[in-house]
Amino acid sequence: MKFNKVLESIKTYEAGKPIELVVREFGISPEEVVKLASNENPIGTSPAVAEVIRKNADKAHLYPDDSMFELKEVLSRKFSVEDENIIIGAGSDQVLEFISRALLNENESVLMSAVTFAMYEIYARQMGAKIVRTPSYEHKADEFLDAYNEYKPKIVYICTPNNPTGDATGKEEVLRIIEAIDNDTLVVVDGAYMEYAAAKDTKYAITPNDLLGYENVIYLGTFSKAYGLGGMRVGYGIAQRDLIKELYKMRPPFNITTLSLAAAIEAAKDNTFVKESIALHQEQIKRYETFARENGFTYIDSYTNFITYLFPDSMNSTDISDMLLKRGVIIRNLASYGMNAVRITIGTERQNDIFFKHFAEVIA
Template sequence: MRFNENLQRLKTYEAGKPIELVVREYGIDEKDIIKLASNENPYGTSPKVVKKVQENAHKMYLYPDDSMYELKAALAKRFGVSAEEIIIGAGSDQVLEFCARAVLNEHTSVLMSKITFAMYEIYALQQGSKIIRSSCYRHDLDEFYDLYQKHNPSIVHICTPNNPTGDAIDKEYLYSFLEKVKDPLVVVDGAYMEYAAYKDPKKLIPPRELIAMYPNAIYLGTFSKAYGLGGMRVGYGIAQKEIIQQLYKLRPPFNITTLSLLAATEALKDEEFVQRAIEKNFAQMDRFIHFAMQNELEFIDSYTNFITYLLPQNINAKDLANALLRRGIIVRDLSSYGMNALRITIGTPEQNSIFFEKCKEVFDEYKR
């Protein structure tokens, strides 16, 4: 059997370890496991969403409304755009895939940060495209512009706030870059934008403004983070109609489930729940900063619902992650990104207290 030769260049994406796997491999009771690896909202989703899904669970045998009318109408109202400027995906990952398939081939290149969301590279390599990376994990858009001039990429990925590092760029800095970059599709991934906007309004990238000013830009958002619907897999892209029309040619029918559409539409109605969760997130973030300072750990200033600890040379990220795993704490080891670092989701106060206790235990062992 012959496979696409581009697959030889690919590594399989490794998601954060699920609780079920830790139960099987380590024999730890599920109630004693704390998952701080996948940046889920630890407060769950709005009770109104849960109620809506429960009331409509009997409809799961029906195919969803493939026009996605209600969800697109709700998003259009939220962002001040038209429904024709929106495409819905099974997570924003699927919209990323549409972008790659629509634009890339073996003669193209893609520009991205040195350390950023792994799926940008994976989707590009699937199309045979070349990867161009900046020299720093931060989005140095001056360097991006130099690389743009040199390589003429077909897609530029800007993840703000950036995953897995947590840093974010100012809106005006992004716009100054976009003024000079007119040709490629610029993908602005705002998966964690709700958090960034709360912490610093200068980081907010309004989709309506973005696409009105820059017709080659597409904004990506998701319900997996602040809205607490990671298990429902709903994301969206917002761009001018010409872009959306092309992406729609790649969208499979019924790509979002009936209950997922209902959940996402209902979630948009309870902004109070989302804002409370974000407020709690940054209140708890302060505890992680304090813990880092107490233990002489460097960290990246985060505009998300996670924090990245940069570890000293005497502490190996993979070893530390495994030591925590044996204690029932799941975090994300960033060794595969070339960083000796851990990414830790900000949990509930109770979860965080246990993390600090277990992490201190491991640190004390290193000192012996």
């Protein structure tokens, strides 16, 4: 069987290893496994959301409201935008897919930083587009604009805060990039971790309304991180209505589930849970920063719910990740990104206690 030749250049996205795999491979009980690899919310989901899911369980046989009117209404109030400015996806990943399918072909290119979310490249390559990267993992305006002027890409991806590194780009720097790009190039501002950045330093806070005046910019957000709905897969894009109207042509019907829709509506209302999640993160991440300083390696200042440890040549990220895995501690090795580094989701106090115990033994 012959497949589309563009598949030859695509590497499969590697998701964080599930707890079930570690249990099967190493014979460790599920209670002893600590998963700090996928940036999930360590305290789970809001009790109010869990209750809504239970109440709607008997509707699982029904398709959801395909207009998603109630969810859009909540997001409209939250971000001071109109319903027509919003598109809902099965995670913000699906909105990225809509964007690639709507704009790209083998004659186009996309621009992104040296190390960033892998799905930008994967979706672009599915459409046969070329990949252009800046020299740095940080989103430096000069580097982006130099590459933009040379290659004239169809899409520019700005991931802030950036995954998998954790650094963020200030709003002024982001707007500087946007304002230098013409309207035939779409700028995607991916704010999957924006709630954490906004809580840490307001100069990194970007809202959809900050960008709605630009006809060639879309803001992406998700319920998977601060809202604790990673397993429900709900994300959104916010842009001018003409852009959203075109992306709707890519959207299949009923693209999120009845339970996902109910959960997202309730989650969007629960600001208290989000604040509690961020407060836990801000408290516990200090332990990771102190540990790095005390053990002779560096970290990237994080504006997300994870931290990236950068190792010297005397340490190997793959060996460390493999040894931790055998002890039931799942983290994300960044060797596939060309970095001798690991990404660690900030867990609960108990999860972090277990991580530091095993990590100290491994690096010793």
